[in-house]
Amino acid sequence: MILKMVFKSLRQHLLSTTITSFSIALAGGLILSVWVIKDQSNAAFTGVNAGFDAVLGARSSKLQLVLNSIFHVEASPGNLALEDYEDIKKHPGVEHAIPIAVGDNFKGFRLVGTLPELFTDTEYSEGKKYATLPGGRWMDTSRREAVVGGFAATQLGLKVGDTFHPYHGLLFDEEKQHAETYVVVGVMELTNTPADRVIWIPLAGLQKMSGHDPKTANDISAVLVKLRNPQAGFRLDLMYNKQGDRLTLAWPIDQIMAQLFSKIGWFDRVLEMIAYLVAVVAAGSVLAGIYNSMNERKRDIAILRALGAGRRVIFGSVVLESTAISIIGMIMAFGVYAIIFSTAAAVIRVQTGVVLTLGTWHPALLWTPLGMILLGAITGCVPAIKAYRTHVAENLIPVS
Amino acid sequence: MALLEIKQLKKRYRTPENKLHTVLDVPAFQMEAEQQVALCGESGTGKTTFLHLIAGILSADEGEILLDGTDLHKLSEANRDRLRANQIGYIFQTFNLLQGYTCLENVMLGMSFGPGVDKDYASQLLIRVGMQDRMHHYPRQLSTGQQQRVAVARALANRPKLVLADEPTGNLDNTRAEEALHLIREACKENKAALLLVSHDWHILNAFEHCQDLASLNKATREEKRA
Structure with missing residues (x-):
């Protein structure tokens, strides 16, 4: 039933859910793209030697x-x-x-x-x-x-x-x-x-x-x-x-290319920092979205508490909601990643002939979703604490 | 043994002037299983606070509230929540149905915090209160009388031993109020649940065999009046 509560809440706040999920998607897609493109192009460029030394x-x-x-x-x-x-x-x-x-x-x-x-x-x-x-x-x-x-x-x-x-x-x-x-x-x-x-x-x-x-x-x-x-x-x-x-x-050719990549390594780090910053902003938008809706949800929370829902259930449902937004966002993030990667790969191929492959495995494909989902869950703790502290009696007062 | 037994119950609030104000001081009160009791009282006499204390929504400052032998306020908050979910049904003046849930889901939601969701029983309860054609409607699609019927079904969903009703007819006109009261009383009887109803409407209160004035139970109100 807690899952149903989360689903209902996501649907009730559909606009906020969509916007925050998209911001997660953008952040996740950016992080995936930066890491995979960086490492794949590094490997591809340092690996290209046309068979010569x-x-x-x-x-x-x-x-x-x-x-x-x-x-x-x-x-x-x-x-x-x-x-x-x-x-x-x-x-x-x-x-x-x-x-x-x-x-x-x-x-x-x-x-x-x-x-x-x-x-x-x-x-x-x-x-x-x-x-x-x-x-x-x-x-x-x-x-x-x-x-x-x-x-x-x-x-x-x-x-x-x-x-x-x-x-x-x-x-x-x-x-x-x-x-x-x-x-x-x-x-x-x-x-x-x-x-x-x-x-x-x-x-x-x-x-x-x-x-x-x-x-x-x-x-x-x-x-x-x-x-x-x-x-x-x-x-x-x-x-x-x-x-x-x-x-x-x-x-040797590969070392010369590796030196080039190490020289422009600062640019990779700037891109990484931007991607992480977008992730923090996205997490902040999830926090703000749920936190701001807490005032309108106080009555519902009080009703749930009056029906016997414990504080932990309420806390858990808010954290789960935030986590669910991150999961939805990360599913979309793979779409964003595919678009960014394909565009970048097409440009790199046209300019250099080096081919980057979308389906190639990279650890970031695992740790980025896990990290973003964890970040979403941690972010959800802030509004969840607010929900946890909701005063039942005060919020059950009849409103006309 | 009484189903509900209250001894030396006291509840105080801190005023904006930072003074402690006793809102409730009930030396003794008790109810038997399946008994139906009405409590009357003007606004501000602590009726809702009294029900909140019995339901374990509020904590008492002093005294004991024994529900079927268990002292509510010796329980941890989590255990009190569990006890409330399993043994107490609550009907509110404004029904307090969750707007994003259908009638059936509202009833089942109450079950999920108690012994478990039983969709068939939830449906049966809605049929019993005459909502068979509205099970999948949302509260906003219902009249106030229909919303109250759903609230009654939800209160009985976990087969509680005690149903607390806080001005359950306050938002209904006289005809609907009588119908709602009849339904609440019959449904509680059929489910072998005791009913403690608070109201300020004498028309409603007169229907009860056992009716007490909260002001006479509550020493705090008496002393305030005396002062």
């Missing part, structure tokens, strides 16, 4: 090199000579070295010039190799052929057999169209990595695109390096970063 590029920041070469965002810090690629390729500690060149786009999607070995000889993740969808193949380096990343193909509506004219620069400008025509010979299977956002063409094609400076026709933007062992990384780091002053070796 290091990036060799022009003297610049390591982060810029990684962002440009692995995540295909940011501008290239500069070029390096083809000989630099050949040098590192010959290094005994290097298993694979793949050159890439950037500088053009098609409707905002980056064109990356590379060698077919990137697709045939390397894995983008442990045990996972790049593949084209049925009917496609890798490009022939002697022709103007392109293989389009799965996400880019969907967004651009490109399929095998389609042709396109690249545009100069990394940002789309209609007036900077190149004369060359490329034929799509393959669409890649989705990898859920930044590679999905790239249109891959032969290295020479990009180097020798019309309008590019002929003096830099043999230059490349970076070299993706797969090492045989970590010791090779130390040796190369010493050689390029400490003893040399012309090139930069960004190694």
Whole structure:
């Protein structure tokens, strides 16, 4: 019957119940989103390395090199000579070295010039190799052929057999169209990595695109390096970063990304603080909603007491009501979380190609509802004390 | 043994001037099982306070209230609540039905604090008081007379030994008051419950075989008048 009392009270105060539940939903959804998006994106970004251990590029920041070469965002810090690629390729500690060149786009999607070995000889993740969808193949380096990343193909509506004219620069400008025509010979299977956002063409094609400076026709933007062992990384780091002053070796990639996340960790904490603040405000709204209704409920409480309801029953029913509002709110919170997460994931995917998955387990999915429900129950204690102290005789006085 | 026995019962209130004012001083009062007693008294003579003390809603400052041999005021508040739920039915002047509950739910709610909810018995009681067609109506959908009938059913829901009725006809016109009184008395008789009714309406009081003036029981009122 106590549950029925709680249900009746929630229904009698439907507007207040709805508003306070929604505020809980908003707070719960925000906390869930902040925690899950933060941790998932951290894991996703530090886990993305395209199957390589290091990036060799022009003297610049390591982060810029990684962002440009692995995540295909940011501008290239500069070029390096083809000989630099050949040098590192010959290094005994290097298993694979793949050159890439950037500088053009098609409707905002980056064109990356590379060698077919990137697709045939390397894995983008442990045990996972790049593949084209049925009917496609890798490009022939002697022709103007392109293989389009799965996400880019969907967004651009490109399929095998389609042709396109690249545009100069990394940002789309209609007036900077190149004369060359490329034929799509393959669409890649989705990898859920930044590679999905790239249109891959032969290295020479990009180097020798019309309008590019002929003096830099043999230059490349970076070299993706797969090492045989970590010791090779130390040796190369010493050689390029400490003893040399012309090139930069960004190694190890995951640590460079982790450093980025630790640098912007304060932003996560600000978001967390905002989410917690919203939770406190939401709990306060539950408290205010129930507490303010206590005056109008005094008579009902007195009647219940006169019927034999003990103080503890009254106290418990108010705490349960507050808890029920939190439970309803937290059920809605998962909807709010799904909306926020999906929106954020879509933006992150469009901008970086990194995919965040909504259904992935995170401890916050358990402790946030439990915490919010507990907070609701604790909050309910304040009006419950007021209800507990309701003077029966005084509130049974007939009212006309 | 008497069902209800009161000895040297005193209740005082603190006035706004911070003085103790004795509102009730009843040296002795008793009722037998199934007996129906009316108490009369003008407003302010402590009728409601007297019923609240018997029901255990208020605590006495002195004296004893023995209900079926149990001294109410030696019990903890929780046990008093339990005893009230199980052994006392209360009918109020303004009926005090819970507005968010249907007639049937109002009756069942009273049961939930006592021996347990018995939906069939709750329905039977509502049929007995003539509310068979209104069981799922809310109090706001009922006339005052109908609300009082539901209140009677609720008071009898836990098969109490004693029903306390505080001006139960105060909000009804003469015809309905007589009907309501008849119903309360008959329903109590059928359920073997004693009835202690307080009223200031002599028309109602005259219907009782046992009728006492609270002023004559209450020394506090007598002394006030003397003063």
